[in-house]
Amino acid sequence: MPYTGTLRKMRVSTNSNHQAQYQLPVGEDLLAMNELIGRSISLTHSGAIYCVHCSRKTNKSFNQGYCYPCxxxxxxxxxxxxxxxxxxxxxxxxxxxxxxxxxxxxxxxxxxxxxxxxxxxxxxxxxxxxxxxxxxxxxxxxxxxxxxxxxxxxxxxxxxxxxxxxxxxxxxxxxxxxxxxxxxxxxxxxxxxxxxxxxxxxxxxxxxxxxxxxxxxxxxIDYPVEQYPVKIKSINLDKTPQFSGILQGIKGQYWLLDEDRVINIRKYAGYEVEFDSH
Incomplete structure (x- = not known):
């Protein structure tokens, strides 16, 4: 089922095998991302951005999620x-x-x-x-x-x-x-x-x-990555508000997708999105 809400940077921890574990906050939901490696995912940005501190609607995000006054x-x-x-x-x-x-x-x-x-x-x-x-x-x-x-x-x-x-x-x-x-x-x-x-x-x-x-x-620290990109192509949500593909891994705060695409999730904290997996 799709999840709708504002993004936050992924929460991280490690398991007993020293592998990084990721949870994605979308609104009030917290999604276990390691379980989605190898599956198809999609993300759509509504165009709305909200400050991660004061929740004010803003046209542009600063410092990875803040409005200009904050x-x-x-x-x-x-x-x-x-x-x-x-x-x-x-x-x-x-x-x-x-x-x-x-x-x-x-x-x-x-x-x-x-x-x-x-x-x-x-x-x-x-x-x-x-x-x-x-x-x-x-x-x-x-x-x-x-x-x-x-x-x-x-x-x-x-x-x-x-x-x-x-x-x-x-x-x-x-x-x-x-x-x-x-x-x-x-x-x-x-x-x-x-x-x-x-x-x-x-x-x-x-x-x-x-x-x-x-x-x-x-x-x-080990990371849940099935395949690393050969020639990196960075996804920018401001220019590409919708994308889908196979989640091939996660490292740092980056999703690694098929076709050598990557996206820095932390950069888009406060962005209102719909997320789905298949």
Missing amino acids: MRSLAQCDTCIIKPEQCHYHEGTCREPQWGEEHCFSDHFVYLANTGNLKVGITRHVTDGISSRWIDQGASQATVMLRVPDRLTSGQVEKLCTQYIGDKTNWRTMLKGQPEQQDLIALKHQMLAKLEAELSTISAQKGLQAFAAVDDISHT
Whole structure:
């Protein structure tokens, strides 16, 4: 039966075999997407878009689901969310101080991940050793490098790491297949050695609690993919409001369809759609 409502990014987890599990929110419904691999699906966008925060109808979506006023006013849409080293709470200019206190002043984890290329990133949550952020980015391997007490410190460490590796996922590389395995633990210690002097400076400024030791554990994540695209063709719902095809896999927040087509579901949060499977 068809499901109608606004889209949200897929909810993710892993099972006992370390395979990514996906659930698609459509309105009030939550659909188990792993079960649909190999089946025909269809998605139709009505043309309506609603802000994921205030539910206001909007002609255009910003920051993956927000209306323009929310994008301009919410702390979660500020530049420092993308560049946490630019956190300005201490300057008294945080858009929403209470939100900042709840989200930015708790433990954060700086990690290394293999998404086809080695990258550095930060996350607030690691459940049973796995961060949902790793799955969202399509990481096949990941390891926590450092635990720090706040978002600003995590951003400062991430910025230091970008002297040597990137901090963004190349989605086209990620979708081309399983990447070659890397020794993330060895790479982690190499990175820590390169940053030893700079990390010592941060520690001297912030005190002994600036960094906490983490175990040397490299996590592997498998994805439900039957076939990867050869020549990627990206679907844009604004230009192609209706499509159908065989769902050949899911990786990151992307559906992989027949005829080498892919779509980034997270990009269309707030879009009103009708979804069906056969």
